[in-house]
Amino acid sequence: MKAIITLIFLFTLASPLALAKGEYMTQSAFLTQAFGESVPTRQTLWLRGDLKKEVTDLLGHAYGKIRLHYWQQGSTTSWILEQIGKERPITAGFVVDQQRIVQAHVLVFRESRGWEIKRSAFTQQFEFTELTDDNRLSKHIDGITGATLSVNAMNRMAKLALRLDQEVQLTLAHHQTN
Amino acid sequence: MRITKLTNRVLLNWHRQVGLFVAILALNLSITGVLLQHTELFKLDRTYLTSSWLLDWYNYPEPKxxxxxxxxxxxxxxxxxxxxxxxxxxxxxxxxxxxxxxxxxxxxxxxxxxxxxxxxxxxxxxxxxxxxxxxxxxxxxxxxxxxxxxxxxxxxxxxxxxxxxxxxxxxxxxxxxxxxxxxVDLPAALSVGVSLERLLLDLHSGRLFGSIGVLLMDLASIGLVLLAISGCWLWLRRR
Incomplete structure (x- = not known):
């Protein structure tokens, strides 16, 4: 009897639903992976005026909040963003260097379907992706059957991270010029 | 020849009566079926109904x-x-x-x-x-x-x-x-209550009305099959 219960328990753990939700990477682990042990101070970027409009156009809807946090060291910026896949927000982290994504990770997945986007085989596709002039990703990202909405959410967040990085670099260049 | 005519008349009467019974249920099946095919388009899974009678009907646990x-x-x-x-x-x-x-x-x-x-x-x-x-x-x-x-x-x-x-x-x-x-007046997009998709699914299958509803939809489905057969039979006979 015990063996049967153990088997049922193991089967439940191995089922896709059990794999689906959860925190895959903490914020501190993500930042350590991005910057090593010396994580820079957190900074804020406000979505106001033209930037807010551009972000709304880019995502197809307004972003969930207007004050965003990021971490910057030289030409590298790191962003933790959220987008709803189908019903619940997906939290993902992006590291952008020289206006190209160098790392992408799913940090928290709350949906019941589409968890396959957490796999490195999927997230590695974003590496060395840039934002084109018409606000598209420079590389084609292969979708995952049954995870279309989660994939779309990741694509939107990747574009947003690249656009926000541009804004930070522009502001920095402006300050340096003055 | 006379037997065949008699059989045709009986079959025609039966075809009409079953057709009338099935028509209403088929209408429900078709309309709900088309709507369910386009859940995303009509936002059925993102529209929630919170009428008191519906929550009571579903024995929906009252949210805090x-x-x-x-x-x-x-x-x-x-x-x-x-x-x-x-x-x-x-x-x-x-x-x-x-x-x-x-x-x-x-x-x-x-x-x-x-x-x-x-x-x-x-x-x-x-x-x-x-x-x-x-x-x-x-x-x-x-x-x-x-x-x-x-x-x-x-x-x-x-x-x-x-x-x-x-x-x-x-x-x-x-x-x-x-x-x-x-x-409290709640917006339809709040994911609390019975989703429109769930209501239409239950209407489509007849489960909204319990086991009688399911039985009726089963009968309607069988009736549709029989109508198709009797319809073809009558058409072929008349030719």
Whole structure:
């Protein structure tokens, strides 16, 4: 009897639903992976005026909040963003260097379907992706059957991270010029 | 020849009667079927119905509702969702415990987090609460938000980035009131209640009316098959 219960328990753990939700990477682990042990101070970027409009156009809807946090060291910026896949927000982290994504990770997945986007085989596709002039990703990202909405959410967040990085670099260049 | 004519007449009468019975149910099957085919387009899975009779019909467990009445609007928590008036502004992993409003902003405390927003319901930021005790509450002094328990208060800087010890607030904290789900006007997009998709699925299968409904839809489906056969038979005979 015990063996049967153990088997049922193991089967439940191995089922896709059990794999689906959860925190895959903490914020501190993500930042350590991005910057090593010396994580820079957190900074804020406000979505106001033209930037807010551009972000709304880019995502197809307004972003969930207007004050965003990021971490910057030289030409590298790191962003933790959220987008709803189908019903619940997906939290993902992006590291952008020289206006190209160098790392992408799913940090928290709350949906019941589409968890396959957490796999490195999927997230590695974003590496060395840039934002084109018409606000598209420079590389084609292969979708995952049954995870279309989660994939779309990741694509939107990747574009947003690249656009926000541009804004930070522009502001920095402006300050340096003055 | 006479037997064949008699058989045809009986079959025609039967075809008409079954057709009438099946027609109404087939109409239901077709309409709900087409709508369900386009769930995304019609936002069926994102539209929730909260009529009292429907919730009673489904034996839907009543969601927990609590609210804090601000000067102009109410902050409402329905299960794990937080609303400002009728706008969903966030979700929470714990109960609503405080809300305060200045001239420009509103701050909501629930679970372990704070939601900072404008009076229009636009979320500025979400952040962890500097105090996460069941007795914690929110208040304000002038344009500054305060968080505290009975005697200890913290006061925030304008960016809500730094909280320092402060005096008791000028405005006393507002109390959290328990309310009934049926007494609050909730937006259709709030994922509480019976989804339109679920209702249409149950209407499509007949489950909305219990085992009798399922039996009727089964009979209608069988009737449709028989109608198709008898229809073809009669058409071929007449040729």
């Amino acid at each position: 509702v609590s609210l804090i009445q601000l000067e102009q609007q109410a902050v409402i928590q329905v299960d794990d969702q937080i609303l400002l008036g009728e706008t969903v502004v966030g979700s929470s992993d714990g109960p609503l415990w405080g809300a305060a409003a200045t001239d420009d902003f509103i701050l909501i405390g629930s679970g372990y987090g704070l939601i900072w927003l404008t009076h229009e319901g636009e979320v500025i930021d979400q952040m962890p609460s500097p105090i996460a005790e069941p007795k914690a509450t929110l208040a304000r002094t002038g344009d500054q938000f305060q968080i505290g328990t009975d005697n200890d208060w913290l006061i925030a800087d304008p960016e809500l980035a730094d909280w320092q010890p402060g005096q008791a607030p000028e405005q006393p904290p507002l109390s959290v009131e328990a309310s009934s789900f049926r007494h």
